[in-house]
Amino acid sequence: MRRATCVTCALAWLVLASVGSASAQTATAGPAGWRAWYPVVSIGGGWAGAESLGAVTADTRASGLGTLTPSPFTLFQTDSTLGNTTRLEIGLAVPVTARIAVEIVGTSARPTLETSIRGDAEGTPPAVASERIDEYTVGARVLYALPRWSLGRRGRPYLAAGGAYLRQLHEARVLVETGQVWTAAAGLRLWLLGAPPGRSLGVTTELGWHWRTGGIALVDGVRGVPTASVRLFAGL
Amino acid sequence: MRRRLASLVTVVIAVAATTSPLHAYLKFGVEVGGRTVPVRWASGPISYFVFERDFSGVSPQAFSDAVGRAAATWNRVPGLPVSFSGQGLTRSQPLESDGRSTLGFLDRPDQERVLGAATFLLDATTGALLESDIYFNTRFRWSTSATGEAGAHDLESVALHELGHLLGLGHSALGETEVSGSGRRVLSTGAVMFPIAWPAGSIADRVLQPDDIAGVRDLYDALPASEFGSIQGRVTKNGSGVYGAHIVAFGLESGRMVGGYTLNAAGEFVIAGLTKGPYVLRVEPLDDADLESFFGPADVDIDFGVAYGSRLAVVQPGGATSVVTIEVRPK
Numbered sequence: 001m002r003r004a005t006c007v008t009c010a011l012a013w014l015v016l017a018s019v020g021s022a023s024a025q026t027a028t029a030g031p032a033g034w035r036a037w038y039p040v041v042s043i044g045g046g047w048a049g050a051e052s053l054g055a056v057t058a059d060t061r062a063s064g065l066g067t068l069t070p071s072p073f074t075l076f077q078t079d080s081t082l083g084n085t086t087r088l089e090i091g092l093a094v095p096v097t098a099r100i101a102v103e104i105v106g107t108s109a110r111p112t113l114e115t116s117i118r119g120d121a122e123g124t125p126p127a128v129a130s131e132r133i134d135e136y137t138v139g140a141r142v143l144y145a146l147p148r149w150s151l152g153r154r155g156r157p158y159l160a161a162g163g164a165y166l167r168q169l170h171e172a173r174v175l176v177e178t179g180q181v182w183t184a185a186a187g188l189r190l191w192l193l194g195a196p197p198g199r200s201l202g203v204t205t206e207l208g209w210h211w212r213t214g215g216i217a218l219v220d221g222v223r224g225v226p227t228a229s230v231r232l233f234a235g236l
Numbered sequence: 237m238r239r240r241l242a243s244l245v246t247v248v249i250a251v252a253a254t255t256s257p258l259h260a261y262l263k264f265g266v267e268v269g270g271r272t273v274p275v276r277w278a279s280g281p282i283s284y285f286v287f288e289r290d291f292s293g294v295s296p297q298a299f300s301d302a303v304g305r306a307a308a309t310w311n312r313v314p315g316l317p318v319s320f321s322g323q324g325l326t327r328s329q330p331l332e333s334d335g336r337s338t339l340g341f342l343d344r345p346d347q348e349r350v351l352g353a354a355t356f357l358l359d360a361t362t363g364a365l366l367e368s369d370i371y372f373n374t375r376f377r378w379s380t381s382a383t384g385e386a387g388a389h390d391l392e393s394v395a396l397h398e399l400g401h402l403l404g405l406g407h408s409a410l411g412e413t414e415v416s417g418s419g420r421r422v423l424s425t426g427a428v429m430f431p432i433a434w435p436a437g438s439i440a441d442r443v444l445q446p447d448d449i450a451g452v453r454d455l456y457d458a459l460p461a462s463e464f465g466s467i468q469g470r471v472t473k474n475g476s477g478v479y480g481a482h483i484v485a486f487g488l489e490s491g492r493m494v495g496g497y498t499l500n501a502a503g504e505f506v507i508a509g510l511t512k513g514p515y516v517l518r519v520e521p522l523d524d525a526d527l528e529s530f531f532g533p534a535d536v537d538i539d540f541g542v543a544y545g546s547r548l549a550v551v552q553p554g555g556a557t558s559v560v561t562i563e564v565r566p567k
Binding site: 056057059060061064065069075076080113117120121124126127129131172175216 | 246411423493513518541
């Protein structure tokens with residue numbers, strides 16, 4: 001079951017966007033002295049929506065004559081979810097061209113793996129079993145500054161896409177699962193102090209989507225979750 | 237060498253009799269020098285003979301072929317240090333203490349619900365099996381048909397179960413039954429080693445289940461640490477240990493079930509033979525059951541309801557989980 005409610009984050013995005021748009025102007029090129037990218041470090045918090053890991057049924061064999069594979073008898077059913085979570089994010093972006101930068105990003109989170117149990121053959125009420133997961137990602141993204149839009153000298157929208165290595169540790173760190181994360185996002189960079197390029201301080205906000213393969217997964221396939229983040233950044 | 241005849245299994249498979257909601261494999265044990273050791277064969281191959289008697293349209297050769305197929309099924313379990321080896325027909329009937337393990341038909345009208353049974357001759361100083369005989373009760377109709385036969389019990393299925401005993405496995409509680417007349421009817425099973433047989437005509441128990449395989453590999457130390465781990469835990473009621481509770485470990489990644497029992501007053505259990513990943517633990521009492529199918533006389537506690545562990549148990553290859561405690565409530 002996926003609970004993709006990122007209303008709060010969406011509102012944050014709109015507020016920040018409107019601040020920037022107070023001095024917005026459309027231009028094919030940025031204001032004088034504008035450079036889309038320069039070395040920036042960032043740190044902040046993010047949110048990832050709940051990830052459905054799939055339903056698995058505990059089946060034994062029902063009675064059946066003349067067959068080696070009788071129909072299943074369900075002892076109970078399970079439905080597992082990696083709960084929505086907040087996470088720590090850090091990044092280092094370096095320019096490649098005037099509009100394109102590459103960012104190294106690391107995240108750390110502690111979601112809860114929750115398994116709902118229902119449909120017990122003996123009528124036992126539904127139950128929940130859970131464990132805490134330590135989750136880390138390290139990856140790289142390509143950032144692309146939208147060429148036709150800027151929000152004055154203080155704001156700049158961009159698109160991001162990339163991939164990351166996923167490492168998840170079960171509770172007590174006894175077992176490690178690894179996988180991949182693919183991301184796509186749209187973001188807005190707002191300068192609060194200073195101006196690009198050079199020493200400056202600002203806020204980056206993003207909304208995006210993650211696709212995951214591998215890691216903690218009970219069924220094969222790609223799982224998608226919405227994401228949002230707010231980071232403070234410092235221009236170097 | 238000191239020897240004694242130990243009839244460890246009396247009621248092995250009963251038709252529409254005893255037992256209820258359960259799961260899991262169980263190993264036989266014998267007390268040697270003050271400690272319990274598993275009953276098993278010290279080395280292979282395990283030679284067996286087939287009693288030269290026909291019955292119910294089943295010739296000795298057909299009987300031997302069906303037993304051979306069941307033996308081959310056990311022989312295919314990976315890593316076992318022992319294997320079955322058929323030695324042909326014999327005129328010695330089962331239950332004769334002749335140093336030969338013999339399988340065959342036997343008239344046991346007194347055992348009105350028993351399809352078959354295994355007896356053991358073991359070395360009481362080591363727990364090593366020396367001889368094991370298996371009889372198939374002529375009170376019932378038997379079949380060796382490839383697709384089963386209505387009204388007749390499948391000899392290969394029952395042989396697979398009894399050969400499990402011959403290897404040293406006890407009964408699994410992985411199954412569900414309901415009261416039917418004076419006995420019980422099987423609704424489902426997750427193990428060939430479940431104590432109650434499917435209705436006549438079924439051939440489903442020709443295929444070993446994960447619980448059976450985990451049990452025999454655990455018994456013969458054939459679980460590579462690189463692949464398998466275990467869950468250890470405790471079942472408590474009002475803070476005290478529960479004896480005889482049945483625990484099922486259900487792998488969320490593998491989709492397989494393996495079970496175990498609490499076998500001491502502290503309510504402790506260990507379930508081995510589990511592949512990596514998170515597991516749901518389900519605890520249930522051996523209620524409405526023929527408890528003697530699982531344990532000898534003991535204070536088995538059945539006064540509690542089904543419960544699930546509130547934490548997922550995470551198995552790592554080559555290791556055991558930290559102790560998982562599951563609290564159950566009186567009914």
